[in-house]
Amino acid sequence: MTAEIISGTEIRKEILAEIKQEVEEMKEKVGKVPGLVTILVGKSPASVSYVTLKVKTALSVGFNEIQDDQPEDISEADLLALIDKYNNDENIHGILVQLPLPKHIDDKKVLNAINPDKDVDAFHPVNVGRLMIGGDEVRFLPCTPAGIQEMIVRSGTETSGAEVVVVGRSNIVGKPIAMMMAQKGVGANSTVTIVHTRTKDLAAHCKRADILIVAAGVPDLVKPEWIKPGATVIDVGVNRVGMNEATGKAILKGDVDYDRAKEIAGKITPVPGGVGPMTIAMLMKNTLTSAKKTLGLE
Amino acid sequence: MTAEIISGTEIRKEILAEIKQEVEEMKEKVGKVPGLVTILVGKSPASVSYVTLKVKTALSVGFNEIQDDQPEDISEADLLALIDKYNNDENIHGILVQLPLPKHIDDKKVLNAINPDKDVDAFHPVNVGRLMIGGDEVRFLPCTPAGIQEMIVRSGTETSGAEVVVVGRSNIVGKPIAMMMAQKGVGANSTVTIVHTRTKDLAAHCKRADILIVAAGVPDLVKPEWIKPGATVIDVGVNRVGMNEATGKAILKGDVDYDRAKEIAGKITPVPGGVGPMTIAMLMKNTLTSAKKTLGLE
Numbered sequence: 092m093t094a095e096i097i098s099g100t101e102i103r104k105e106i107l108a109e110i111k112q113e114v115e116e117m118k119e120k121v122g123k124v125p126g127l128v129t130i131l132v133g134k135s136p137a138s139v140s141y142v143t144l145k146v147k148t149a150l151s152v153g154f155n156e157i158q159d160d161q162p163e164d165i166s167e168a169d170l171l172a173l174i175d176k177y178n179n180d181e182n183i184h185g186i187l188v189q190l191p192l193p194k195h196i197d198d199k200k201v202l203n204a205i206n207p208d209k210d211v212d213a214f215h216p217v218n219v220g221r222l223m224i225g226g227d228e229v230r231f232l233p234c235t236p237a238g239i240q241e242m243i244v245r246s247g248t249e250t251s252g253a254e255v256v257v258v259g260r261s262n263i264v265g266k267p268i269a270m271m272m273a274q275k276g277v278g279a280n281s282t283v284t285i286v287h288t289r290t291k292d293l294a295a296h297c298k299r300a301d302i303l304i305v306a307a308g309v310p311d312l313v314k315p316e317w318i319k320p321g322a323t324v325i326d327v328g329v330n331r332v333g334m335n336e337a338t339g340k341a342i343l344k345g346d347v348d349y350d351r352a353k354e355i356a357g358k359i360t361p362v363p364g365g366v367g368p369m370t371i372a373m374l375m376k377n378t379l380t381s382a383k384k385t386l387g388l389e
Numbered sequence: 390m391t392a393e394i395i396s397g398t399e400i401r402k403e404i405l406a407e408i409k410q411e412v413e414e415m416k417e418k419v420g421k422v423p424g425l426v427t428i429l430v431g432k433s434p435a436s437v438s439y440v441t442l443k444v445k446t447a448l449s450v451g452f453n454e455i456q457d458d459q460p461e462d463i464s465e466a467d468l469l470a471l472i473d474k475y476n477n478d479e480n481i482h483g484i485l486v487q488l489p490l491p492k493h494i495d496d497k498k499v500l501n502a503i504n505p506d507k508d509v510d511a512f513h514p515v516n517v518g519r520l521m522i523g524g525d526e527v528r529f530l531p532c533t534p535a536g537i538q539e540m541i542v543r544s545g546t547e548t549s550g551a552e553v554v555v556v557g558r559s560n561i562v563g564k565p566i567a568m569m570m571a572q573k574g575v576g577a578n579s580t581v582t583i584v585h586t587r588t589k590d591l592a593a594h595c596k597r598a599d600i601l602i603v604a605a606g607v608p609d610l611v612k613p614e615w616i617k618p619g620a621t622v623i624d625v626g627v628n629r630v631g632m633n634e635a636t637g638k639a640i641l642k643g644d645v646d647y648d649r650a651k652e653i654a655g656k657i658t659p660v661p662g663g664v665g666p667m668t669i670a671m672l673m674k675n676t677l678t679s680a681k682k683t684l685g686l687e
Binding site: 215216217218219220221222223224225228251252254260262266267269270273274275280281282283284285286287289290291296 | 513514515516517518519520521522523526549550552558560564565567568571572573578579580581582583584585587588589594
């Protein structure tokens, strides 16, 4: 039996179409659309490429998108003032600051200056705290874990009472998704185990997972024989394992031995085309949520 | 083999003695002591009794303790103004608002008005977020989970790589202690599973726990045969199961069948006299930490 493939590329399309629909309805109803600002300091090619994709996606769903490019030598004070300006701009519902920032600027200070209610990346301690408190407290969920949860739900995997094993304890993925899956509510209510580098018997934990979420950043860490037959496997790893000489593009591999794992798992995400594409869709969804809350449409 | 008893009453004594010592050194060094204010609205007997104990303990370790009693009919605005006053008082390092508040006051609004850096209860979303982010971000840990971790460490239980199973997912105990034990660092680095009412096989999870933390609020939920021989068992439950007619006092029971469990466990906390007494000690420790940070003594 070959596993059902959970395609992030396809689910992203669905989500963006849903968002676009909601934006049109919002425009009709209250004459406004979600506003997102993307602040880019400097011109690092990787950052430019990420920001371009965010801008393009935001425009494609009908957002009011402001790309605010700042010079490499902007002072920390000026950057903080810029954030303050957008914090106070009622037409802006989401503020993104592209990382990394130049060395003379304190990343954390800048990110913590964003109004938590416009922090659509959801990295501000207030939003991290709200995630853990759960329930009505939550305003935004961080984009990668939110994308993982969305894939699990849309694939029709039962989460209530399911054994979820999360491999990795990063602030970006492991810890938040573990906490989200353990909460009460739809798409959650799971029994959750967090395993990591200090875990003694990684294999034994993976083997009992109904839902296995792997975010370790180690190619092929999870062996096919560790997968419970029929399990849902979410592979968050994106590891560059070489270069395709013909195309000049990196060869990407996940943390799971995909080719063999898909013969055992019930559902599985590929790499690339799995969790990766979801993140930007959830960023747009958070911006829509922010606009809806601000405009009293929820 | 009978388990070693981890006595919260004894460990509390040790911690309070350590705090007292540090306060004396602080007074000598910088001529200041930690300042704690306890705000009590109304005169509910239970609240008065809790506040009295906090005040007495704070005074016993040499803190500058202000008991600020307010009438039952204080307005929310006046209470918020009072908190603001203490937020701006440089001699106050910890602010406690005794709950519950009267119905005309929004609990959450009041608690969230406390400066997170003086929130020694650590319930503010910023402090919850810092707990999850971990590392240097953490300023205060919530008192009951902090007490549990302290007991595990002081009992000499190895946590690194240990299988920790947390029964219960409350915001006060289950979720924070699970996250704390999974973090990097001393007294943590454990493989952590959170189980709860939706978990399918509670017994199987408990049976593999090297450290079993039970915070379900269900008397005798954990059966002795679920305990791994030699495990460390932390029982957070405090259940009133009857009344002693002679003394008129409530009979308290934990979530673990203590009398039989202590024949199997390696170390175990009793109820009462286990986790309960630790909470107030950690509250004092948080206040000391706050003062030290504010005074630049760390």
